[in-house]
Amino acid sequence: MRYCMGVDVGGTSVKLGLFETEGKLLDKWEIPTRKENHGEQILPDVAASILEKLEERKIRRKDVAGVGMGIPAPVDSEGVVQQTANVGWGYKEVTRELSELLDGMRVEAGNDANVAAMGEMWLGAGRGEKNVVMVTLGTGVGGGVIVNGHMIVGQHGAGGEIGHICVNREEEDACGCGLHGCLEQYASATGIAKLARKALSGEHEETVLHGEPSAKDVFDAVKAGDALATRIADEFGRYLGAALASLAVVVDPAVFVIGGGVSKAGPVLIPFVEKEFQKRAFFANKDTKIVLAELGNDAGICGAARLILN
Template sequence: MEYCFGVDIGGTTVKMGLFSAEGELIHKWEIKTQTQNEGERILPDVAESILREMDERDITAGQVLGVGVGIPAPVNSEGIVQNTANLGWGYKDVKGELSKLLSGLEVRAGNDANVAALGEMWMGGGQGRKNVVMVTLGTGVGGGIIHNGRIVVGENGAGGEIGHICVNYEEKEKCGCGKTGCLEQYASATGIARLARRRLAKYHEQTILNREDISAKTVFDAVKKKDEVAIKIAEEFGVYLGHALANIAVIFDPAVIVIGGGVSRAGEVLLPFIEKPFRERAFFANQNTEFALAMLGNDAGIYGAAKLVLDE
């Protein structure tokens, strides 16, 4: 029997999965991400954990097709990272270093959002489609673009950085990337909370929202209770995201746009706020683009990482 491993490296934990060559998830587990000392222990810890799993299950190196890795940073086609925001790495040859630690096993690496998109295309909300855009709405806005079944990586590994499309040229506050008016400032969990705080400060409307406890979750919980102020905030969020996705669609022409990340836990109530402005702006050829919620949750990264290997 042949196997592969999927690894999703995050700032707090590393999620790992053992898969069969047919794509069945056999076992998943996590280890702590050791970011101290410029993250020097991260790849050795990953290698040790994989080798331990192989030993415990009597899996030989000859049975392992490879190891796929998702990383929260741009990753080029050679598996090289130039810098990371929260792992402590500067330049890192992830593919080369991890392969050496694993005694020559094949390693494939990609940006975590791109890899998660690949996972959703394979076994999740985009299953059965080859052209998929995934938007991850979490603390920031991540994105992954799958074209003809392959990740759009780009020259510098920054393909699919949807969160940094400029959607407001009048914005004065800076995004975390240092620019202004990025989608991330309006459509992330923190961005939705920011929109809510701005509205509550500007208008004195009756609402069940508590000004001292604003989050994306409280906004959409209030939407479900038909709170008019929360609905207006959700509509503003939806316009920013829907219009941005219409621009993306005219370039990549996806069959389906998958919405994931923590904000997507609001459920189906979320989608109409995005779809309506999308269809108002979308090119006629993109009017039939479908929308779906991500299905794999926190496992999307390990599924996509495994698919990196299985696609080779």
């Protein structure tokens, strides 16, 4: 039997998974992300946890194909991170350091959104396909692009930063990245909430929305047939659908997988995106599927493990 490990580094916890190389998840667990002193204990903690699990399971190191890791930052093709926002690292040679801590075991690393896309391709909503784009709609908008089964990393490790496609050249407010009119300003949870506040600030019909509604409130109201909420969802769908049409003509995926917290609204959000996508898509891309992610919080460990099998 051959095994591989998947590691998903987050700001609060590190998720780990033990897999058979055929894709069966045998075990998953978490450890705290110790960010003090610039996160110097994160990789030693990960290594110790992996070695403990192998000992517990009586798995020989030679039977482990390797360890894959998803990191919340751009990661270059050598497994080097220049800086992270959430775990305290500056420049760090992640794959080299973890491999040394694991006595030479093979280690591969990638940006967490790209890795999650790899997970959905392998075991989730993109299963059976080799060309997949995942869009994660959370506090921000992240993304991962898989072409012919391989992640698009790019020169600077920033391939797949879908949230910073410009979708509104007239926007005066700045995105968190410093640019203006980014997709993240309209399709993230915070962006949808902002669209809702704007809609409520003007004259409008009766609505169940009030105060400062969240993205969840908006889509709950859509499900209840609320007209104003439906208009807000239409606006969200116009921005996201247009961005996906632009992406499709560049990377030509078989499927767009929509994940992240906003996707928990369920199938109700897909038609809003499909409507604008079909309106704007190049004719060769019109049969591209738009579906909801399936793996939830396991996407990261699944995709990280899959890095080892490429």
